[in-house]
Amino acid sequence: xxxxLITGGAGAVGAAAARxxxxxxxxxxxxxxxxxxxxxxxxxxxxxxxxxxxxxxxDLSDPAACRRLIGAVEQRFGRLDCxxxxxxxxxxxxxxxxxxxxxxxxxxxNLTAPMLLCQEAQPLLKASGGGSIVNVASRVYLSxxxxxxxxSKSGLIGLTRxxxxxxxxxxxxxxxxxxxxxxxxFNKKIVxxxxxxxxxxxxxxxxxxxxxxxxVAGAIAFLASPRASFITGDxxxxxxxxxxxxxxxxxxxx
Ligand SMILES: NC(=O)c1ccc[n+]([C@@H]2O[C@H](COP(=O)([O-])OP(=O)(O)OC[C@H]3O[C@@H](n4cnc5c(N)ncnc54)[C@H](O)[C@@H]3O)[C@@H](O)[C@H]2O)c1
Numbered sequence: 001x002x003x004x005l006i007t008g009g010a011g012a013v014g015a016a017a018a019r020x021x022x023x024x025x026x027x028x029x030x031x032x033x034x035x036x037x038x039x040x041x042x043x044x045x046x047x048x049x050x051x052x053x054x055x056x057x058x059d060l061s062d063p064a065a066c067r068r069l070i071g072a073v074e075q076r077f078g079r080l081d082c083x084x085x086x087x088x089x090x091x092x093x094x095x096x097x098x099x100x101x102x103x104x105x106x107x108x109x110n111l112t113a114p115m116l117l118c119q120e121a122q123p124l125l126k127a128s129g130g131g132s133i134v135n136v137a138s139r140v141y142l143s144x145x146x147x148x149x150x151x152s153k154s155g156l157i158g159l160t161r162x163x164x165x166x167x168x169x170x171x172x173x174x175x176x177x178x179x180x181x182x183x184x185x186f187n188k189k190i191v192x193x194x195x196x197x198x199x200x201x202x203x204x205x206x207x208x209x210x211x212x213x214x215x216v217a218g219a220i221a222f223l224a225s226p227r228a229s230f231i232t233g234d235x236x237x238x239x240x241x242x243x244x245x246x247x248x249x250x251x252x253x254x
Contacts, residue, residue, distance in 0.1 A: 008087030130171025
């Protein structure tokens with residue numbers, strides 16, 4: 001049975017992706033520092049979808065733990081068909097407030113961990129006949145909020161493109177999804193502080209709403225599926241149109 005590893009699997013997007021991949025028949029491994037939450041989600045997935053679902057406790061900011069994670073998947077399932085690099089963290093928004101420790105923490109989680117997991121997973125994906133890597137980036141790579149966050153997510157798209165070229169001959173496809181501001185706990189503080197950001201994103205979208213974890217999971221599951229068999233090195237914007245430049249109002253519609 002095909003196996004998918006989802007980092008940050010106890011979070012909103014990770015859990016939604018795990019549920020959708022399970023409904024597509026994947027066994028799923030949810031790797032998260034929030035182990036109890038991951039265990040509970042796995043129990044629900046086993047009950048609802050009848051596939052294997054296991055939680056791996058891991059701190060992805062630790063390079064050695066990233067390497068051990070792929071070993072644990074290999075030991076348990078003997079194969080890997082899909083790696084979803086989903087876990088991420090934010091940092092200080094303005095350049096004047098960036099401190100080097102925080103910068104390094106954001107890059108370790110958002111860029112170094114995905115790179116290490118791709119490196120470690122490559123032989124296992126190849127031995128499984130190929131597969132799909134999906135990196136969860138962000139719309140911020142287009143214009144940015146957060147210096148370390150934007151830099152790390154832009155780097156993740158660079159990683160996606162270079163690995164699509166390098167791993168294609170192993171039949172490994174590498175793509176990214178770039179969500180905009182989502183209605184998930186990741187943004188709880190911003191929404192609570194009522195900075196107006198959530199409302200701005202709602203207004204910016206031609207669809208007039210914020211995205212959900214399930215919206216992002218749909219794109220991840222598509223990229224993991226044979227329906228995306230000739231798509232690699234690409235970025236799917238799960239942004240409700242907020243990636244488009246706003247158009248000035250024109251009375252003649254031109
Ligand atoms: N929510 C948004 O608005 C939004 C927008 C664009 C991109 N994204 C990206 O989507 C991804 C998922 O976001 P989400 O909204 O589901 O976030 P979330 O906070 O719900 O989930 C993140 C998960 O990562 C886990 N995690 C944190 N630190 C960890 C560590 N050191 N080791 C292992 N696991 C760790 C958390 O426990 C949590 O379960 C992130 O990469 C984020 O940058 C989110």
